[in-house]
Amino acid sequence: MKHFAIIPGDGIGKEVIAAGMEVLDAVSQISSFEYDGEYSQIGSDRYLKTGELLTDQDISDLKKKDAIYFGAIGDPRVKPGILEGGILLKMRAVFDQYINLRPVTSWFPLVPLKREVDFDIHFLRENTEDFYMGLGKRFGPSYSDKKNADGSYDVELGVKRESYNMDFKVNAHPTADDDYSIEIGLVSRKGITRWADYAMKYAIARGDDKVTLVDKANVITNNYGMQREIFQQKADEYGLKLEFMFVDAMSMAMIVRPETFGTVAVPNLFGDILTDLGAQLQGGLGMGGSGNINPNGVSMFEPIHGSAPDIAGQGKANPIAAVLAAQMLLENQGFPKEGKMLHDAVRYVLDHNQTTPDLGGKLKTAEVGKAIADFILNQKK
Numbered sequence: 273m274k275h276f277a278i279i280p281g282d283g284i285g286k287e288v289i290a291a292g293m294e295v296l297d298a299v300s301q302i303s304s305f306e307y308d309g310e311y312s313q314i315g316s317d318r319y320l321k322t323g324e325l326l327t328d329q330d331i332s333d334l335k336k337k338d339a340i341y342f343g344a345i346g347d348p349r350v351k352p353g354i355l356e357g358g359i360l361l362k363m364r365a366v367f368d369q370y371i372n373l374r375p376v377t378s379w380f381p382l383v384p385l386k387r388e389v390d391f392d393i394h395f396l397r398e399n400t401e402d403f404y405m406g407l408g409k410r411f412g413p414s415y416s417d418k419k420n421a422d423g424s425y426d427v428e429l430g431v432k433r434e435s436y437n438m439d440f441k442v443n444a445h446p447t448a449d450d451d452y453s454i455e456i457g458l459v460s461r462k463g464i465t466r467w468a469d470y471a472m473k474y475a476i477a478r479g480d481d482k483v484t485l486v487d488k489a490n491v492i493t494n495n496y497g498m499q500r501e502i503f504q505q506k507a508d509e510y511g512l513k514l515e516f517m518f519v520d521a522m523s524m525a526m527i528v529r530p531e532t533f534g535t536v537a538v539p540n541l542f543g544d545i546l547t548d549l550g551a552q553l554q555g556g557l558g559m560g561g562s563g564n565i566n567p568n569g570v571s572m573f574e575p576i577h578g579s580a581p582d583i584a585g586q587g588k589a590n591p592i593a594a595v596l597a598a599q600m601l602l603e604n605q606g607f608p609k610e611g612k613m614l615h616d617a618v619r620y621v622l623d624h625n626q627t628t629p630d631l632g633g634k635l636k637t638a639e640v641g642k643a644i645a646d647f648i649l650n651q652k653k
């Protein structure tokens with residue numbers, strides 16, 4: 273029996289998770305997969321009422337679960353950055369979900385490319401370091417009254433993680449009076465090593481003979497230079513080929529020759545960008561599932577899309593991304609056969625036009641969920 277935390281969150285998160293839960297229920301009815309789901313109120317409504325984001329109590333409750341099924345957060349009543357940083361990024365950090373798995377699959381006929389091409393790229397985005405550390409500060413006359421006698425500024429930054437804490441003290445001496453801002457992209461040998469190790473194992477499990485590593489090592493030479501060295505050692509260790517791609521070239525290559533990529537490791541910030549491109553390549557944000565994985569801890573599965581407040585509550589949201597997130601959850605929890613049922617069911621509703629209007633269908637969110645669940649239930653007969 274698996275124990276899941278269900279966090280529908282905000283906006284269309286609530287609708288797509290409801291559909292996803294119907295699908296998980298269907299799977300549990302016809303297979304050995306058994307689970308219970310405890311709902312959590314984490315999200316903007318609670319935040320607006322109580323000021324709470326991801327609390328210590330939430331963390332200790334979630335720690336007891338096998339996995340988290342997450343909808344979306346984001347609300348026009350809340351300033352951008354607060355919910356993202358206080359809930360989503362905090363969750364990835366405190367649960368050390370260092371792999372962000374984002375498959376990009378050619379879901380025909382949704383692929384917007386001119387030629388028909390079959391691809392199945394699995395992005396393994398590093399999910400805890402790089403330029404997502406939150407290590408930054410603005411300084412200068414508008415921001416700091418702490419100018420030293422010699423005209424310099426002491427910029428103090430700190431990070432607190434399960435695996436390490438680090439304090440920075442930058443003594444900045446600008447020669448011109450102005451406002452400045454810095455944002456540190458930090459990577460660690462341990463952080464890269466565990467990610468590289470996961471990527472190699474993942475590629476082998478998929479039957480790929482190479483891993484592609486995306487970076488910008490020609491400009492950000494230190495972080496991504498160290499990253500290349502560690503990936504190369506790992507690739508040698510596992511006997512896999514390692515291909516390096518600069519992120520600018522990669523964004524072109526994803527359009528021109530997506531079928532040439534399999535397992536792709538990408539650092540956090542570039543991974544954020546490339547996986548939105550990937551989502552569009554496979555048929556839109558409504559088709560992308562995302563797994564925030566700690567192989568030894570509590571992982572979290574979510575649709576790649578956000579809370580879409582403009583269409584919330586209207587039943588227009590495409591629940592397929594949430595269903596594909598549920599597929600990843602099942603696979604991650606040791607139910608690959610059951611996961612495949614979801615994949616096949618998604619293929620079926622696409623082939624039979626049982627989709628929401630964004631994909632050209634006429635169904636509502638809940639009706640697509642039901643169509644997917646019915647297809648699964650019918651497998652029993």
Ligand code: IPM
Pocket residue numbers: 356357360361544576
């Ligand atoms: C994503 C999102 C998040 C990210 C935001 C909401 C912080 O864009 O999951 O890709 O940048 O990682």
Ligand code: MG
Pocket residue numbers: 544545548
């Ligand atoms: Mg993103």
